[in-house]
Amino acid sequence: MGLVDRLLSGDRRAAAQLVTLMEDGGPPAREAVAALYPHTGHAHIVGVTGSPGTGKSTLVYELAKEFRSRDKTVGIVAVDPTSPFSGGALLGDRIRMQKLSTDEGIFIRSMASRGQLGGLARATGDAIKVLDAFGRDIVMVETVGAGQSEVEIARAAHTVIVVDAPGLGDDIQAIKAGLFEIADIFVVNKADREGADRTLLTLRMMLDMGEGSRERGWRPPLVKTVALQGEGSALVADAVEQHLAHLKESGQLHIRSMRLAEEELRRILGQELLSRLLDEIREEQWEFLTKEVAERELDPYTAADNLLASFFQATAGVDERRGYES
Amino acid sequence: MPESKIRVLIAKPGLDGHDRGAKVVARILRDAGMEVIYTGLRQTAEMIVAAALQEDVDVIGLSILSGAHMTLFPRVLELAKEKGLGDVLYLVGGIIPDDDVPALKEMGITGFFGPGASAKEIAGFIKQHVERG
Incomplete structure (x- = not known):
């Protein structure tokens, strides 16, 4: 039996191996996505983001427990940063969630960002699909500790929880732009600490x-x-459920799903186009144009136009055939 | 861009609370380009194996200083094999008396790294034994 069939029959190991496959990328990952995609689209995808140290992992753990008590199955994808120097990563989100790891209704996977900016890893979207097809009712995605512009999660989740905590710079310094705008739910964690009410008040005023x-x-x-x-x-779990109900009742769920699909398609198209273009371009031409640009003989936009023109010329015949073949 | 990384689970089974060594090793392996999942202290065999399975790791490193290894390790390895994780590379760090090593090797533990093991030694051993990455 193939990995996808095993996944669909509820095999946890297959789920884990499929996430690895997605992380490794390439043709096997694409084939797996094609096979499991028809089985996705059922999970409520909930993003949890916020600055480092606000308590995202602990909140995710508590939420997972809460959803389990409401008879929901839960998948968790926790993203931590990859070291730009060694390419390695220390993934520690699990420490706070380990007590749940033996619950069959929970599946936790740590992911390294592998150089991707924006708070998620390149393969996070595909890992979500794996857990969705695995039949999880709720898939929670914990982002890398985010600053002001790590808003990729808004392009991957139905509901975004932004976690803030008192004592991080001047009130809402950390979430003033970007993050503030993507929140569907605000959580002020560590509310027993001094300054919590002020943080809450500031958020309320902005709203x-x-x-x-x-x-x-x-x-x-x-x-x-x-x-x-x-x-x-x-209360947070209630808010998550209310948000989903709102999305459904208002017709926003459909619109949001369309938008998520569009964003994903656009991203993949960009990646594909670039990698095929780089495959087609002859090395001499690349080197020649790079040199021209460096020496101010040519501006970079014109150089890019030249490359695009020769790419489309070179692939004009090939593309037609490809279209029929696949 | 296909890319593959060696994934390692570092766990501390049992009740001893000394995880400095485990954390140092985790950092060493990160600096050697691996993805290291650290589970924290006081892990049962069930928790370790469940984590290893979900994280799809190539290597499980067990750190122990309490002397309870002959009780705890067999349980981890038995359960891991039961769950289909027999092909994972098992390493041990901490204090293991020489007399116990043959029995542990018999169980499936391949690498032993006591006090004084160098970063290069540990990372090199893993890279040599794990095919992918």
């Missing part, structure tokens, strides 16, 4: 001024938690 909320008819709720003690996680 009152009409900031945030990427869709109509939904004002992102603010939830106070002390994740380490499990306080407030039921």
Whole structure:
């Protein structure tokens, strides 16, 4: 039996091996995606993001426990950064979640970002598909500790939780742009600490001024938690469920799904086009144009136009054939 | 861009709370370009094996200083084999008396790294034994 068939029959090892396959990429990964894609689209994908140290992992752990008590199965993809120097990574999100790892209704996978910017790994989207096809009701994605512009998660999740905590610079310094705008739910974690109420108030004021909320008819709720003690996680789970209900009732779920599909298609198209283009270009031409640009004989836009022109010329005949073949 | 990395699980079975060595090894392996999943302290055999399975690791490193290895390791290895993880490379760090090594090798543990093992030695051993990456 192939890996995808084993996945669909509920084999946990197959799920794990498929995620590795997706991380390694290349033709085997693409074939696997093609095989499992028809079985996806059922999971509620929930992103959890926020600055490092706000308590994302602990919150994800508490939320997973809460969803399990509501008879939901849960998949977790936790992304941590790859060292740009060694290419290695120390993946520690699991430390806070290990107590759940023997629960058959939970599947936790750590992923290294492998040089990808934006808070996710290149293969995170495909890992989500694996867990979706595996039949998880909810797939939670914990991003790399994010700053102000790591908003990739908005392109991968139905519901985005932005976690903040008191005492991180001036109130909402860390989430003032970008992150603020992608939140469907705000969590102020470590709410037992001094300054929590001020953080909450600042967020509320920004919402009152009409900031945030990427869709109509939904004002992102603010939830106070002390994740380490499990306080407030039921309220966050409620908010997640309410957001999904809202998406369904308002027709936004369909629109959001269309947007996620479009974003993904655009991203893959860009990658494919670039890698095929680089395959087609002759090395001499590449070197020649690079030199021209470096020596100010040619501007980079014109050089890129030249490369594109010769790529389309070279592939004009080939493309037609390819279209019929596949 | 196909890329493959060696994935390593570092776990501390049992009750001793000394994880400095485990953390140092985790960092060494990261610096050698591997992806290291650290599970933290006080792990049962079930937790270790469940994590190794979900993370699809090539290597499991067990660190122990309590002397309970002859009780804890057989359980981990038995369970791992039961779950189909027989082909994983098993390493041990910490304090293991020489007398126990043959029995542990028999169980399927391949590498032993006590105090004084160098970074190069450990990373080199893994790279030599793991095909992919």
